[in-house]
Amino acid sequence: xxxxxxxREIAPILxxxxxxxxxxxxxxxxxxxxxxxxxxxxxxxxxxxxxxxxGLALAQPKPVVVIDGDGSVLxxxxxxxxxxxxxADNYILMIIDNGSYxxxxxxxxxxxxxxxxxxIARAAGCENVVEVQDVDTGKAxxxxxxxxxxxxxxxxxxxxxxxxxxxxxDPVVIRDRFMTEVAR
Amino acid sequence: MNIDKKITDDLVANGISxxxxxxxxxxxxxxxxxxNRDEIYHIPSNKExxxxxxxxxxxxxxxxxxxxxxxxxxxxxxxxxxxLIQFYRMPLPMLISYRGELREPxxxxxxxxxxxxxxxxxxxxxxxxxxxxQDVEELDNILKYTFMSNKPVAILTDANFWGGYGDx
Ligand SMILES: [Mg+2]
Numbered sequence: 001x002x003x004x005x006x007x008r009e010i011a012p013i014l015x016x017x018x019x020x021x022x023x024x025x026x027x028x029x030x031x032x033x034x035x036x037x038x039x040x041x042x043x044x045x046x047x048x049x050x051x052x053x054x055g056l057a058l059a060q061p062k063p064v065v066v067i068d069g070d071g072s073v074l075x076x077x078x079x080x081x082x083x084x085x086x087x088a089d090n091y092i093l094m095i096i097d098n099g100s101y102x103x104x105x106x107x108x109x110x111x112x113x114x115x116x117x118x119x120i121a122r123a124a125g126c127e128n129v130v131e132v133q134d135v136d137t138g139k140a141x142x143x144x145x146x147x148x149x150x151x152x153x154x155x156x157x158x159x160x161x162x163x164x165x166x167x168x169x170d171p172v173v174i175r176d177r178f179m180t181e182v183a184r
Numbered sequence: 185m186n187i188d189k190k191i192t193d194d195l196v197a198n199g200i201s202x203x204x205x206x207x208x209x210x211x212x213x214x215x216x217x218x219x220n221r222d223e224i225y226h227i228p229s230n231k232e233x234x235x236x237x238x239x240x241x242x243x244x245x246x247x248x249x250x251x252x253x254x255x256x257x258x259x260x261x262x263x264x265x266x267x268l269i270q271f272y273r274m275p276l277p278m279l280i281s282y283r284g285e286l287r288e289p290x291x292x293x294x295x296x297x298x299x300x301x302x303x304x305x306x307x308x309x310x311x312x313x314x315x316x317x318q319d320v321e322e323l324d325n326i327l328k329y330t331f332m333s334n335k336p337v338a339i340l341t342d343a344n345f346w347g348g349y350g351d352x
Contacts, residue, residue, distance in 0.1 A: 020241070040244070042268075043267070043271065044263070044266075044267030044268065044271060045233075045237070045263060045264050045267045045268040047233070047234075047237075048233065048234065048236070048237030048240075048264065048268065049237075050237075051229075051234045051235075051236075051237025051238045051240075051241065052237045052238070052240050052241035052244075052268075053241060054238060054241060055202070055227075055237065055238035055239060055240060055241025055242035055243075055244075055245065055249070056241035056242065056244055056245040057241075057245075058202070058225065058227070058238075058241075058242065058245070059202060059241065059242040059243075059244075059245025059246055059247040060245040060246055060247075076231075076233075076234055076237075078229070078230030078231050078234050079230075079234055081230060082227065082228075082229055082230060082234065082238070086227050171271045171272045171273075172272060172273050174272070175244065175272040175273070175274070178244060179244050182244060182245060182246065183246065
């Protein structure tokens with residue numbers, strides 16, 4: 001499965017959560033598949049989805065699901081020790097690990113070679129690290145939400161992008177409607 | 185006046201309850217004070233752009249954030265300031281140790297000091313420079329201004345303000 005097929009499958013689960021979605025094609029795909037005011041789309045700033053989601057989870061009690069990518073986590077690896085040492089049990093970091101920089105033309109990342117993000121997360125001190133194959137994403141995400149434990153979920157899948165339109169919504173509108181959902 | 189306590193008191197009085205830090209020797213006292221305060225969740229970050237992401241999330245979650253860092257971090261965070269904090273219009277007080285100014289003992293620090301104000305000006309970031317200890321009296325108003333305007337705001341604090349670096 002490629003990322004967009006996974007997102008389509010888990011959209012019914014994501015719909016009821018606060019979602020922070022990674023820059024580029026992941027946000028375009030989620031926006032096209034199931035736009036919700038409870039989705040925070042990153043339009044820039046590669047790498048910070050996991051950090052934004054952690055700040056959000058620490059600040060308020062609702063569950064937060066971060067949809068991140070292997071390339072973006074690699075660019076902000078310092079995030080994993082911060083996550084491990086600031087436990088928020090309403091926080092799920094779901095890394096769609098397709099072994100490539102999808103938004104820039106599917107150049108390979110090191111996670112498709114020797115590097116294991118699950119291994120790095122465990123070494124960083126994250127206590128609940130789950131690695132699954134694409135077909136098992138829905139069950140693993142639901143299990144993580146039901147567990148009430150901070151979870152890092154690494155989803156191994158194929159590289160590839162669906163052709164989706166750009167997000168043209170104003171960033172302040174994205175942020176404002178998201179904050180309204182947070183406060184609801 | 186205990187300057188570390190005064191700064192922390194102003195943060196708390198302005199409802200700031202989420203503070204991320206990347207250390208600097210000049211900031212050691214204020215970081216320790218923040219770490220000891222029950223009203224503030226102190227979350228050290230490994231890099232300043234990561235810290236700004238944490239602050240963005242905390243603010244959307246209903247908390248008032250602040251970041252404490254060194255001016256060298258301006259070089260690290262320009263993209264994050266422009267494409268996250270400014271693009272989505274978020275408030276962010278940045279208490280910045282202004283290394284490389286008068287009474288600085290480390291020559292390399294001067295190399296970023298000479299770019300610091302120019303970069304902040306280029307980014308249209310409101311910038312205040314604390315050089316004498318009494319300048320801290322402005323902090324309360326600067327914090328109010330930050331959350332009124334929904335902008336990142338820089339507070340540069342140099343070695344003279346902190347009572348000298350290395351010769352204190
Ligand atoms: Mg990828």
